[in-house]
Amino acid sequence: MRILGVHCGHDASACLLADGEIVAIAAEERFTRIKHDSGFPSAAIGFCLEAGGIDARDIDVMAVAGAHMPLGMDRHLQLSPQQQADVAAARPVALRAAQVLRRDELGDLPTFVQRLSLAPECRLEHVHHHRCHAAAAYFTRRSDAPCLVVTMDGIGDGVSTAVWHGHGGTLTPLARWGREGSLGWFYGVVTEALGWQHGDSEGTTMALAAYGDPSRLLDQLAPFHPAYERGTLAVPHEFGRPTEWIRHGALHWHFPDAVAIRRIAQEHSAADVAAAAQEILERQALGLVRHWLDAQNTRRLACAGGVFLNVKMNQRIWYEADVEEHWIMPDAGDSGLALGAALHAWHSRGERPPRPLTHLSFGPAYSDGAVRDVLNARGIAYRPTADAPAEAARLLAAGKVIGWFQGRMEAGPRALGNRSILMSPLAAANKDVLNARVKFREGFRPFCPSIPAERASTYLQGGRAEDFMITSFRVAADTRERIPAVVHVDGTLRPQTVRRDVNPPFHALLDQFGRLTGEHAVINTSFNVKGEPIVCNPRDAIRCFFDTGLDALVIGGLVMEKPGGA
Numbered sequence: 285m286r287i288l289g290v291h292c293g294h295d296a297s298a299c300l301l302a303d304g305e306i307v308a309i310a311a312e313e314r315f316t317r318i319k320h321d322s323g324f325p326s327a328a329i330g331f332c333l334e335a336g337g338i339d340a341r342d343i344d345v346m347a348v349a350g351a352h353m354p355l356g357m358d359r360h361l362q363l364s365p366q367q368q369a370d371v372a373a374a375r376p377v378a379l380r381a382a383q384v385l386r387r388d389e390l391g392d393l394p395t396f397v398q399r400l401s402l403a404p405e406c407r408l409e410h411v412h413h414h415r416c417h418a419a420a421a422y423f424t425r426r427s428d429a430p431c432l433v434v435t436m437d438g439i440g441d442g443v444s445t446a447v448w449h450g451h452g453g454t455l456t457p458l459a460r461w462g463r464e465g466s467l468g469w470f471y472g473v474v475t476e477a478l479g480w481q482h483g484d485s486e487g488t489t490m491a492l493a494a495y496g497d498p499s500r501l502l503d504q505l506a507p508f509h510p511a512y513e514r515g516t517l518a519v520p521h522e523f524g525r526p527t528e529w530i531r532h533g534a535l536h537w538h539f540p541d542a543v544a545i546r547r548i549a550q551e552h553s554a555a556d557v558a559a560a561a562q563e564i565l566e567r568q569a570l571g572l573v574r575h576w577l578d579a580q581n582t583r584r585l586a587c588a589g590g591v592f593l594n595v596k597m598n599q600r601i602w603y604e605a606d607v608e609e610h611w612i613m614p615d616a617g618d619s620g621l622a623l624g625a626a627l628h629a630w631h632s633r634g635e636r637p638p639r640p641l642t643h644l645s646f647g648p649a650y651s652d653g654a655v656r657d658v659l660n661a662r663g664i665a666y667r668p669t670a671d672a673p674a675e676a677a678r679l680l681a682a683g684k685v686i687g688w689f690q691g692r693m694e695a696g697p698r699a700l701g702n703r704s705i706l707m708s709p710l711a712a713a714n715k716d717v718l719n720a721r722v723k724f725r726e727g728f729r730p731f732c733p734s735i736p737a738e739r740a741s742t743y744l745q746g747g748r749a750e751d752f753m754i755t756s757f758r759v760a761a762d763t764r765e766r767i768p769a770v771v772h773v774d775g776t777l778r779p780q781t782v783r784r785d786v787n788p789p790f791h792a793l794l795d796q797f798g799r800l801t802g803e804h805a806v807i808n809t810s811f812n813v814k815g816e817p818i819v820c821n822p823r824d825a826i827r828c829f830f831d832t833g834l835d836a837l838v839i840g841g842l843v844m845e846k847p848g849g850a
């Protein structure tokens with residue numbers, strides 16, 4: 285059975301499952317180069333079909349993330365009368381009315397746009413936004429024991445926060461809250477107030493928080509956030525009327541509260557606002573999670589939704605919620621909805637065993653021959669290498685900043701060793717070098733290390749395996765001296781633990797680097813410049829190489845170096 289999962293909206297994405305096995309996942313932004321592309325994911329779907337070696341007519345089920353198909357999405361599909369009726373029936377009455385009013389805007393597309401032509405017997409299924417998040421978390425765990433599932437984001441299908449009981453392949457909703465309980469919106473509004481993009485730059489707010497005093501402005505921010513007590517929403521917050529803005533194909537938001545919070549930041553300090561917001565988020569999420577773990581009498585927790593991209597909040601839950609299992613779906617934001625919708629469709633057809641997610645390398649790959657063609661056509665010099673990991677380790681040990689492009693592109697927001705920029709973490713100044721020369725971003729943003737899984741305990745204090753860089757941990761006593769460039773100002777680091785069997789070339793690189801320098805850790809940051817999506821194909825990588833201060837690019841079995849390189 286072939287199931288195509290589709291998410292059309294902010295961070296549009298597609299996913300193909302064949303008999304429950306993930307064949308491909310990709311976000312539209314990687315192909316269109318529009319960060320958070322919020323349209324119909326036609327390029328991502330095209331890639332998924334190609335990866336599966338199938339045609340749209342071979343799809344048995346198209347699982348659409350969202351309680352109903354977004355207005356304007358169906359014009360990208362060639363649907364049978366029955367399928368059209370299914371789409372219309374799922375749509376609320378108000379939206380059907382809007383559809384009539386917006387006929388011009390939602391009319392036919394130009395003829396050169398190819399529509400996706402599904403077989404008439406292909407079933408169209410709509411899956412609630414938060415059920416997609418919950419399914420993405422629950423069906424990708426390593427365990428099938430009963431657990432609590434918590435989903436938190438800005439808003440999706442009218443829900444911002446939900447708790448579920450996962451048991452025997454079934455997700456039962458326990459409670460849910462709407463926009464008035466949105467901690468994701470609160471944190472996004474603070475991000476906007478600090479001058480960054482809501483739905484994009486929350487990580488910047490989180491990084492700045494480490495430089496502020498979390499207690500100084502707690503009272504001033506109190507009027508701006510919802511509050512949960514004893515597992516339920518005790519103080520709802522009226523967020524006012526947010527406005528949406530589409531810029532270059534990506535959705536952006538403005539909230540009235542951002543103006544007032546901006547004033548607080550100007551009168552006091554941006555770092556203290558960020559720190560207070562982080563403290564509020566952590567306290568609220570921790571309280572909610574603790575209550576429901578106790579109420580469900582379980583120590584097993586699975587999470588998803590964009591709020592769980594906050595690695596410091598995850599850290600607090602890990603250290604303080606007394607959890608035995610702590611699984612955070614690594615593609616936690618809305619780009620993970622396509623997988624969630626597809627997994628729901630698969631598992632709703634009978635009890636099927638979960639398949640643990642061990643990696644996210646489900647994007648496109650390119651052969652050395654394909655890369656050579658690109659380089660030769662442009663007259664760019666390169667040399668082949670028989671041992672890319674050893675070559676890369678040698679460059680890193682010599683202090684070079686390198687692009688590392690291998691195998692299939694990762695899904696989700698993090699580079700996990702296939703589309704990465706790497707540097708040695710041994711010198712504290714390397715963080716500033718990367719921020720200034722390569723990433724062109726704020727100097728306070730930290731970098732994270734990749735560490736061989738078997739070495740993690742030498743760097744972390746009370747940590748655990750963390751294959752996806754989605755939780756930070758306190759560091760062991762001498763870690764700051766050993767690898768200063770990856771320890772944040774608050775004495776934490778956010779690692780990726782790399783398993784030899786999951787990513788052999790990247791593990792070999794870390795191993796070689798350890799042999800050369802004595803430290804088995806390298807800085808791993810996503811292969812992109814600020815404001816752009818992670819690179820997808822060799823051309824994107826080459827553009828980024830020449831547009832930044834990268835010294836070398838190791839792409840498959842080929843090496844490019846700038847003059848003056850190692």
Ligand SMILES: [Fe+2]
Nearest residue numbers: 437440590618
């Ligand atoms: Fe979401």
